[in-house]
Amino acid sequence: MHHMKLGLLLGASIVPLTLAVALPAVAQDAPATALEEVIVTGQPAMRNRTEDVVPTLSYDLEYFQRFEPLTVGDALKRVPSVTFLSDVLESDGARLRGLDPAYTKILIDGEEVPGANLDRSFFVDRIPAELIERVEVVRSSSANRSGDAVAGTINIVLRDAAALDGGYLRLGGLAWSDNEYGRYGGTYGAVWGGEALGGRLLVGANVQDRRNPKNKYSIRYDEPGGTVQNTEVQTDVRDGTDYAFNAAYEAEIGGGEFEIAGVFVRTDRYQDEDSIEYRDGIENDANLDLTNDNDLDIRTDNLSIRSRYSREMLGGESTIKLAYANIDDQQYEFEGESEYLRDAIAYPDEDRYTLDSTTTDINDEEWKAALEHRLDLSNGLELEFGLQGNWKTRESLIAETPRIRFNVPNAPAARPAVPAFGPATPVVGGDATIEENRLDPYVMLSGENGAFRWEAGLRYETTETTVTDVDHSGATPVTTVHETDEAELLPSFSLRWALSDDDRITFSAARTVRRPSFNFLSPALLTEEVGDSDFVGNPDLRAEIATGFDLGFERRLGRRGVAGINLFYRDIQDLIEHTNTGAEGDGGPGTFIYTVDNVGDGKVYGLEFDLSTPLDFIGMESTGVFLNYSWLDSEITDFMGDRRFNSQSDYVLNAGFTQDLPTWGAAFGATYRKQGDALSRVLAEEVVTTYGGDLEVFVEKRFGENVIVRLTGSNLLDSSKDEIFDKFASEQDQIARDYDEYEVETENAGPFYQLVMRVAF
Numbered sequence: 001m002h003h004m005k006l007g008l009l010l011g012a013s014i015v016p017l018t019l020a021v022a023l024p025a026v027a028q029d030a031p032a033t034a035l036e037e038v039i040v041t042g043q044p045a046m047r048n049r050t051e052d053v054v055p056t057l058s059y060d061l062e063y064f065q066r067f068e069p070l071t072v073g074d075a076l077k078r079v080p081s082v083t084f085l086s087d088v089l090e091s092d093g094a095r096l097r098g099l100d101p102a103y104t105k106i107l108i109d110g111e112e113v114p115g116a117n118l119d120r121s122f123f124v125d126r127i128p129a130e131l132i133e134r135v136e137v138v139r140s141s142s143a144n145r146s147g148d149a150v151a152g153t154i155n156i157v158l159r160d161a162a163a164l165d166g167g168y169l170r171l172g173g174l175a176w177s178d179n180e181y182g183r184y185g186g187t188y189g190a191v192w193g194g195e196a197l198g199g200r201l202l203v204g205a206n207v208q209d210r211r212n213p214k215n216k217y218s219i220r221y222d223e224p225g226g227t228v229q230n231t232e233v234q235t236d237v238r239d240g241t242d243y244a245f246n247a248a249y250e251a252e253i254g255g256g257e258f259e260i261a262g263v264f265v266r267t268d269r270y271q272d273e274d275s276i277e278y279r280d281g282i283e284n285d286a287n288l289d290l291t292n293d294n295d296l297d298i299r300t301d302n303l304s305i306r307s308r309y310s311r312e313m314l315g316g317e318s319t320i321k322l323a324y325a326n327i328d329d330q331q332y333e334f335e336g337e338s339e340y341l342r343d344a345i346a347y348p349d350e351d352r353y354t355l356d357s358t359t360t361d362i363n364d365e366e367w368k369a370a371l372e373h374r375l376d377l378s379n380g381l382e383l384e385f386g387l388q389g390n391w392k393t394r395e396s397l398i399a400e401t402p403r404i405r406f407n408v409p410n411a412p413a414a415r416p417a418v419p420a421f422g423p424a425t426p427v428v429g430g431d432a433t434i435e436e437n438r439l440d441p442y443v444m445l446s447g448e449n450g451a452f453r454w455e456a457g458l459r460y461e462t463t464e465t466t467v468t469d470v471d472h473s474g475a476t477p478v479t480t481v482h483e484t485d486e487a488e489l490l491p492s493f494s495l496r497w498a499l500s501d502d503d504r505i506t507f508s509a510a511r512t513v514r515r516p517s518f519n520f521l522s523p524a525l526l527t528e529e530v531g532d533s534d535f536v537g538n539p540d541l542r543a544e545i546a547t548g549f550d551l552g553f554e555r556r557l558g559r560r561g562v563a564g565i566n567l568f569y570r571d572i573q574d575l576i577e578h579t580n581t582g583a584e585g586d587g588g589p590g591t592f593i594y595t596v597d598n599v600g601d602g603k604v605y606g607l608e609f610d611l612s613t614p615l616d617f618i619g620m621e622s623t624g625v626f627l628n629y630s631w632l633d634s635e636i637t638d639f640m641g642d643r644r645f646n647s648q649s650d651y652v653l654n655a656g657f658t659q660d661l662p663t664w665g666a667a668f669g670a671t672y673r674k675q676g677d678a679l680s681r682v683l684a685e686e687v688v689t690t691y692g693g694d695l696e697v698f699v700e701k702r703f704g705e706n707v708i709v710r711l712t713g714s715n716l717l718d719s720s721k722d723e724i725f726d727k728f729a730s731e732q733d734q735i736a737r738d739y740d741e742y743e744v745e746t747e748n749a750g751p752f753y754q755l756v757m758r759v760a761f
Contacts, residue, residue, distance in 0.1 A: 044624020044658050047612040048134070049562045053446065053455045054494045055506045055552055057137040057610070064129060066658060066669060068172075068712045068754050070208055071242075072132060072156055072185070073125035077694075078656070079137055080610045080628040083649045083675050085689060087236075088721050088749040089212045089714075092123040095608060096137070096151040097568065098632040098648035098678070103514055105149035108156050108325075109261060111306050112146055114364040114392065116329035119517040124154070126267055126302055128244045130170065130189045133159045137564065140494060140550050143442040143457025144372070144384060147490040150512045150546040150570060151604075154379050158263060161200035161248040164193030168760045172205075177750025178213035180237065185209025185757065199251025199258075205244065210269065212238040216747040219281065223739040224726075228281035230289060236747070240269030240298070256311025262290075264303050271296040279341055286348040294335045301328040316375035319386075323368040331360040355404040355423055364394040371754050372648045381447045390438040394518065398430030429524025429537070431470040438463050451498040459490040461513070467521050467539045480523055482539035488513055502556040506566075509549050516541040516576055520596045527586045530578070531684030531729050531740070534585040534593045542598050546572040559603060561613025562625030569605045574598040578636060578683050580731065594683060602636035604645060622660040622667075629653050632676075640735060647689065650676035665702040670695065684734060686726040692719035708761035713753050720748040 057080065064075040073091030076082045083095045093101035101121030106113060108127070115122035138145075138153040145153065170189035177183070191204035216234040221227060247361035248261035273294040279287045306323035335356045342351035373388030399422035444457035463486045471478045492510035499505065522537040529535035552566035570642055577599050585591030610628035630652050633643040644650075655669030673694040680687045695717045700710040725743040728734040 011568065012466045014626075032409060043622070043660060044560075046560050046614065046624060046626070047562055047610070049554070049556060050136075052138075053453050053496050053506075054142050055139040055508055055550055055566065057139070058134055059136075060134045061129075061132055063612075064135075066667070066710065066712075067671060067696050068698070068710060068756055069129040069715075070210065071125040071129055072135070074125040075132070076124060076127045076154070077673055078626070078628075078654050078671060079135065080608050080654070081135075081152075081606070081630040081632070081652065083632075083652050083678075085647050086125075087212065088100070088214060088719060088747055089752060090125060090238075092125045093117070093121050094124050094154055095647070095649075096154065096707075097604065097630070098650075098652070099151045099604065099634075099645055100647065102517065103149075103151040105146060105153040107153060108263065108304050109158055109160075109306060110145075110155060111304065111323050111325065112366060112367060113302070113304055113325045114327050114366050114394070116300060116327050116362050116364065118298070118519040120515065124156070124266055126242075126300065127156060127263075128189075128206045128208060128242055129263065130191075130208075131158050131204065131244055131246050131263060133157050133163055136645040139552075139568065140548065141492050141510035141512050142455065142489070142494070143444040143459040143490070143492050145508075146388075146390070146440070147459055147461055147488070147512050148515055150514050150544070150548070150572065157189070158246055158261065159193070159202055159204065159248070160261065161193060161202045161250045161259070163202060164191060166194065166761060167192035168758055170758050171556040171755060172754055172756035174209055174211070175753045176211045176213050177752065179236070180213065183211070183213070185211060187754070192351065197249065197251070198684040199249060202246075202248045204246045208242050208245075210238070210240045210242055212236075212749055214238075214747050214749045216745060218743055218745040221742040221744075224742050226742065227593075228740075229741070230277050230279055231281045231283060232275050233283070233288055234273060234275035234279045236271070236273045236727060238269060238271045240267065242267055253309075255313070256309055258307075258309045260305070260307040261484075262303070262305040264301070267300040267302075269298040269300075271298070272730040284581065285348075286346045288339075289341050290337055290339045291412075292335065292337045295333070297332045301329050302326070314373065316373055319370070319372045319374075321368070321370040321372070324365070325368075326363070326365040329360070329362040329364075331358075333360075334359045351407070353406045355421070357401045357424075358427075359397075359399050359424055361397045362394070363396075364392070367391045376471065379447070380449065381445065383443075383445055385443040386441070388440045388442070389438070390436075392436040392438075394434045394436075396430065396432050396518075397426060399424035401425075415724060417480070426470070426472045428632075429469065429519075429522045429526055431472060432518075432522050432524075433466075433468040434518055434521065436463060437470075444672070453498075454495045454497065455492070456493045458530075459492070460487065461490060462487045463515070463543075465521070465539075467523070469522055469524055471524065482521075482523060484540060486542060488543065488545065504554050506552045506554070507550070509547075512546045512548060514546070514572075516543065516596075520576065525593070530594045531731075531733075532585070532587045533591045533684075533730060535578075536581070536593055536595050538595050538597060541576060541596060542574055544572055544574050544576060544598075546570045557611075557619040561611075561617070563611045563613070564609070566608040567606075568608065569603070571601065571602045571603055575600050575602050575636065590732075592731075599638055602634060602645060604634040604648075606630060606632040617733065622662060624658045625656070626671075627655045638681065639683075639731065640681065646680040646682065647678045647687075649678045652676070666700060668697070668699045670697040672696075683731055684728045684740075686734075688724045690722045692721075693717050694719045707757065709757045711753070711755050713751055715749065716751050718748055718750055720746050722746045 046057035096104040102119035106122040136155040172187040174185040187208035193202035214236040218232040220229045231422040243266040246263040250259040275292045277289045279289045304325045309322045310319040337354045339352040340347045366745040370388040375383045440461045442459040446455035467482045488509045494508040497505045525536045548570040554564040583593040608630045612626040615623045652675040658669035660667045678689045696714045698712040723745045727741040729740045
């Protein structure tokens, strides 16, 4: 079926493209950005001051480029209120306002993109930073955008066909801090834009190596301040390459404007974890307990294609949109473990060897279509209405091979170099298909009256969900189908009040949703999923509903500077939390079957400050500074009492400067980042995560008009990620603080360097 849909999309796109070639057409009048401004920035680059009524922070590529971020995630580290709960040197799931990534809507060119993660989130480190034109942080919601953006929306705007008049090459070398093979890599890119095929065309390609060589060390106790049970020394090297290709075309056709754009990104990554555990924390051969080799091979393909056609008709402007997005995530995990202390003979005598392997294949595709119309009414009013459709199909297959285990004295004389695994069988809940169909009409009225600009809208989101689960645990597969139908009315309102040419106040209110994670919808029973207890999903879960407000003040500083402060509040109802069914679990007395349900509510609030300005108002026009600080807080009640939303950092700070040296054709700068502690409390486990400060610097030199060489250093303070785990066997033990294990873990990865040359042509 998806092949037919893809054919329809390509057909819908190729027909206007053919017309563009066959018929006389005039290239769009939108001026292309001067190439020198893209490649060689000769003045401090600041945050944009947008004219949007909905509070929006906008950052052009120049704001990030001097620090040479590899991914969109790396770029977002400098944006207010964005935190990450990633490993050192990684920025994957963006946590706007510190909330789980599922509360943040990720768009590419204004369109939704599916993610491979169970919570529907999209890893922003899958998009190379080299593809972007700007990043927008939309703090509130509008009726003409999808309402599943409780924390806000991050819109990744790629370069369009009008972005460049010319081309450039990017060549660079990368160096990491480990001494293993592969510590050096490369980054290569090329982009060209100009007039072609009767319109404007842009094409680009990018290849970059990725590596994260982490060292971890864990100490495990029987309880806090208790006896050391064991220590673990671990290396975790993530090595791979990202490949990206993007293209965009636009032209005037038949009295209207046609545009088609697409991006393809492949993430090819190999993760190699090797660990050694020592009994009682005594790290010598006599106390070597076990060794573990855990390898994960990942290949993830992201494809996004969008097309639109707009023209004046019916007294206004009509727009037709058609888009397709797909993520294909394939993983193979292999784990081999050797045990040495099952008898009195120490290492190197091996007592038992265990092999496991798991394959994961997730394919998530979305089709989107929209018909929209905009009318200019009298007295400065504008009416917009439309119908947007979204059709998602997510197929997942997680399968395991039969475990292979050799026990002494029954082990063979030599373990086979390549284990002969049996056929893989889907795990319980691992063979599932989720279909989600949405049809969302909306209407929005906006206007302007003197110092006031405003918009008010109403969106009605209807969601039909079908969950199909195939259970392979018995002799005959059993198929279970659950269907739900849900609808939500989502009003929104935004106001901008210009107090003067330099000062303005913004206010927004909106109702938004967060749909359940996919693993929560599956009806499969998973044994020992919650400590020693079991878990079963709930296909009848409803979406969480949030009512939110944003109130901000912004002031222009000099010609290009801007400072702002924003207060936000979210009241979230129908929170999805674990609950106890009361039924006995597979482990017998003392274990239970847990599920998830819509229970209780929560509040999220905070204060955001950002400053971005050149110091031209004090005569230092070549110096730029930026500072943003976000204080983040929340309230929620779970089975143990009050807490914050899980893993919400209590603050995030970014500060830095850039200094241009025009006489020398050079520049340098630095940025520092620090985010606060994050606490997570779920059934049977509690985690406190702390990060050290992150320092990045750059030095650049321009040669002539079209060449620039830039050296950057990241993680120069060798920032560590420190975690404290409180682990329990059951909910009752957790409440009574009867520990199963108490663990302290730290990881670091060392500094990372890039030397990059950009050549314009």
